[in-house]
Amino acid sequence: MLLIFPLSGKGQDLAEPKERPIQRPPQPRLPHQTNLTVTGRVVDARSVETLPLASVIVRGTRLLTQTNADGYFTLIGVPNDTCTLLIRYVGYKNQAVALQPGESVKRLTIKMEPTATNLDEVLVKGQQADVMKTGDDVSTIRLTPRNLTKLPNVGERDVFRALQLMPGVSAANESSAGLYVRGGTPDQTLVLYDGFTVYQVDHLYGFFSAFNYNALKDVQLYKGGFGAKYGGRLSGVAELTGKEGNQQRFNAGGDASFLSVNAYVESPLGKKMSVLVAGRRSFQGPLYNKLFNQFQTTSQTPGAGLGNRRNLQTATQQVASYFYDLNGRITFRPTVRDQITLSVYNGRDNLDNSQSTAIAGFGRNGQNTNLGGTLDNTDLSNWGNTGASLKWSRRWSDRLYTNTLVSYSNYFSYRDLANSVSIQLRANSIRNARFGTLERNNLTDRTIKTDIEYRLAANQQLQAGVQFTRNVIDYTYSTNDTTTILEKHNRGQSLAAYVQDDIRLMDNRLLLKPGVRLTNFNVTGQVYTEPRLSATYQLTDRLRLKGAVGRYYQFIKQVTREDISQGNKTFWLLPDKGSLPVGAATHYIAGVAYETPDYLIDVEGYAKDLSGVTEYTLRFAPQVGRGLQPQETFFSGTGTVRGVDVLVQKKVGAYTGWIGYTYAMVLNNIAAYGDKPYYANQDVRHEFKSINTYRYKRFDFAVTFIYASGKPYTSIVGEYSLNLLDGTSKIFTNPSAKNANRFPDYSRLDASATYNFSHGSIGLSAFNLYNRTNVWYKKFNSVSDGTNTQLVVTDITYLGITPNLTFSYRIR
Amino acid sequence: MKPTLLIITGIALILWHCTPETIGIAPDQRPVVAAYLVAGQPFAVTVTKQIPFGSDTTGQGQPINGLIIRIKAADQTITLKSAGNGVYRSDAAVLAKAGQTCELSFDYLGQTVTGTTLIPTRPANVQQDLTELIRAAGQIGNGGVGAALAGLSQAVTLTWNNPAADYYYTVVDNIETTLVPILANRNGQAININRRFQTQPTQGSSTQIQALTFSYFGRHRVVLFHLNPDYAALYKQNSTSTQNISTPATTVVNGLGIFTGMNTDTLYINVKAQ
Helix, strand or coil: CCECCCCECCCCCCCCHHHCCCCCCCCCCCCCCEEEEEEEEEEECCCCCECCCCEEEECCCCCEEECCCCCEEEEEEEEECCCEEEEECCCECCEEEECCCCCCCCCEEEEECECCCCCCCCCCCCCECCCEEECCCCCEEEECHHHHHHCCCECECCHHHHHCCCCCECCCCCCCCCCCECCCCHHHEEEEECCEECCCCEECCCCEECCCHHHEEEEEEECCCCCCCCCCCCCEEEEEEECCCCCCCCEEEEEECCCEEEEEEEEEECCCEEEEEEEEEECCCHHHHHHHHHHCCCCCCCCCCCCCCHHHCEEEECCCCEEEEEEEEEEECCCCCEEEEEEEEEEEEEEECCEEEEECCCCCCCCCCCCCEEEEEEEEEEEEEEEEEEEEEEECCCCEEEEEEEEEEEEEEEEEEEEEEEEEEECCEEEEEEEEEEEEEEEEEEEEEEEEEEEEECCEEEEEEEEEEEEEEEEEEEECCCEEEEEEEEEEEEEEEEEEEEEEECCCCEEEEEEEEEEEECCCCEEEEEEEEEEEEECCCCEEEEEEEEEEEECCEEEEECCCCCCCEEEEECCCCCCCCCEEEEEEEEEEEEECCCEEEEEEEEEEEEEEEEEECCCCCCCCCCCCCHHHHEEEEEEEEEEEEEEEEECECCEEEEEEEEEEEEEEECHHHCCCCEECCCCCCEEEEEEEEEEECCEEEEEEEEEECCCEECCEEEEEEEECCCCCEEEEEEECCCCCEECCCEEEEEEEEEEEECCEEEEEEEECCCCCCCEEEEEEEEEECCCCEEEEEEEEECCCCEEEEEEEEECC | CCCHHHHHHHHHHHHHCCCCCCCCCCCCCCCEEEEEEEECCECEEEEECCEECCCCCCCCCCECCCCCCEEEECCEEEECEEEECCEEECCCCCEECCCCEEEEEEEECCEEEEEEEECCCCCCCCEECCCEEEECCEECCCCCHHHHCCCCCCEEEEECCCCCCCEEEEEEEECCCCCCECEECCCCCECCCCCEEECCCECCCEEEEEHHHCCECEEEEEEEEEECHHHHHHHCCCCEECCEECCCCCCCECCEEEEEEEEEEEEEEEEEEC
16 A cells, blocks of 8 residues: 655755654654554655665664665654654755554655746755755765756756766866766776666767766766775766656646757656656757867868869868667656666767868869869767667565666777778779778676665665676777777676674764675786775764775776877777786775754765776887787876865855865876876865855856866977988977876856756856867977978867757656 | 855855866976997987976977997997087097897986897898889870879889798988989979988888889989988877877987887889980
């Protein structure tokens, strides 16, 4: 039997129960049952979407639990059936549910009201309307995609860009949507979308991430110290959960901006099924073109002239660039205990800057007019992901829950930069020549895994699972169609098993999560053991201590191929027994959170010791004209990260926001670069963020400010020229010590104003409001007038001031 | 609206808007060595300064004179003599020999600059399938190009022994005193004015010299070089940005540039008019 009994959604604060206006039934509530097991699920009141990881607390006790991935919870040892449950979920009004004496306390459905559903309602004290929530667990951030409308955006409301506003996630990377978590690189963060791994998260040169906020229900980021359930990455985990689709009625909506259109439909299909489809596609409006021109780094090659006959050439530019992504999810609930979910994702970027030049015949006055040709300049970048997961979850009993998932993920990247000449020498003789580079990377991941959750007691839950993954990676980088610089065909599989115990001790004040993960990686033939432990201790009602320690291994590497003339490209490879070692990290985290009803102050210090840090460079490649050996291009060493994240958040009221500050130092020590450690590319020493949102009537105003120290780079200290054997001379540059210089500081102010109406909103945003010139990288050119040469330094900068208008509409 | 956070933001900005530490780079004082030790020829080394990086600095690398430069070849140590302008030479009678390992050494600004190289063997079993090519003269703009294309598909193939996949490289020079262009413009001037051209370093045992690549009629000298890998590395595409900066691999320690041995064989090709 279902019991739905939400009491009130307004003005509740879990820390101060006396403020809560609970409507009590007139007759005295006497308990009919004692020592109960209460089960149920927490859902969105409007769409009946289940809400994972919501807090469920028994008022007046220290009993608490969290909903699982499907929104279900089980509370064991509830004193009696007159108790009241308090439910808390970021972006929703706090809910109090009084159990009904004598009625069933099984399969409760608790409906949560999203914050600010009534536009003219004044936000009362105590109501949270967060975009982001942190501080409860060790190094964890929760994000509500729906509330991203409150933040400024440039064309897309982006979950990863929003996560970058929190301390510990670097925000100074306009050319990468990936997450630089606590001194790590984006490949060190596991990105899971409905259970499958996403290997590349960039749209449009990384200015946006590949995830459509309209298709997302919940985003959880673990910045470190994460539990044994997750493995295979050194720094963090971003877990994205898609929406199941409205289970009550049809709904549709979308957004349109200067960059893209975005639409979704969701609907119940019968009583047991629901579906959601969301898609977006960019169009080549002024904003798209601005971003494209900003980030595409290829220098234009105009059609080369032949003598003075330029007037005979016809150049055709074939610019056709776009990105799109599609999300689909079907959820089927055949019984009350089972849920089957099929989730698919497909996204792709196509950036084409090619042009074709027709060369007219060489003949005179109509003679030999069939002698001619074409000069094609191909400049094509394609990449994309396809992923799918089929998940079956079942609650076998109040205590036992399993979740079995089969998934497939593919990432491909194709880069073709070439000039090809086709000249017709005679009527039936064509000479073709092609110069350029071609790069392909294709990765597939097939995974099957099962997670088991067993509630042993009121204060203890056991989790265990197994996971099998097979990776197939092919990478080819060649020049002029003939010379292969690097070619790799990796096949690898890993079998992992974990067990984790969540146990609450000392009257639930102490939460301990010991766990261990074992992985067998067949390429190295070794078994890797990863012990993990995290703990939180509630010292007082307001003060919480946190700590974690753990060992982490990574069995796949993303390597950056440095290339400025054509833009940096990254590719994935599997480690091996030789020059590409398995990455390893040990995390140490300690922190304290002080939380009042209105404010949160959260401080976490962290240290990471890494080994198997790999850099790819052609700097030391000794030879040309043949494929290079891995040991000539891959260099490995160790790394250390030390840092502290500070957050001061105002959680409630019309004015909310936070200040985040990160101090971090990332040092790598790779012998090939020198005998001393050097600052890693992603080493940003100070990062300061101020996020301010203010609600006035139907308007949401937001101002975000980001300041970050400049990143390190390798400069040129001099140049020299050598005479070659053919009598010509060539200029070479002499680099400084690795990363011995820093770019100027990065800073940016974004602002937005959003007008909300009952079916949507209109938002005006300005990115980089004071038009700060932020340096992306420097380019050095040697200019010679025949006798003297001079080095000319050009700053390649990030995006200047960019306004945008977004219109959002939904039927319901 | 509570201004607390904004005030804190402002204070924090003032406090934290400091420049992070930047490691200052001492100007790199390493000298630039340029030495091609050719078998059968005297030793010669050129030493210059780098052109320092700075927006107000222009100029070629200044020569470094007054050094005491020694080359140890086999068991013999040769002290080179300064010829001015940063050039140092051995006596004309002291010649580099194939198979010798040569070690460079000199002191500069308190550092000992060294380099080492092997003089490769003379290219072995060098063959050419043609000694003569026929090309038709033509003039752009007078309809002669079509005719001049005749004979373009010819090529001279050079072959040699290369069991160890060493590097080889060819330079072709027109050695006529009077230049007669194959393709000329309306004024009779050569379309391509270079009398010298070369191939890329190869690790194969053959190369083709296309008839198309010749600009002038007459006798051409073809020098086939047997190289060390450090010379071939000079041809590697080098990038000049903060994202990928490098110097080519070299055996020179405490210095930049190249100290490499090489050996040659010479052949001839005659380009005749149709």
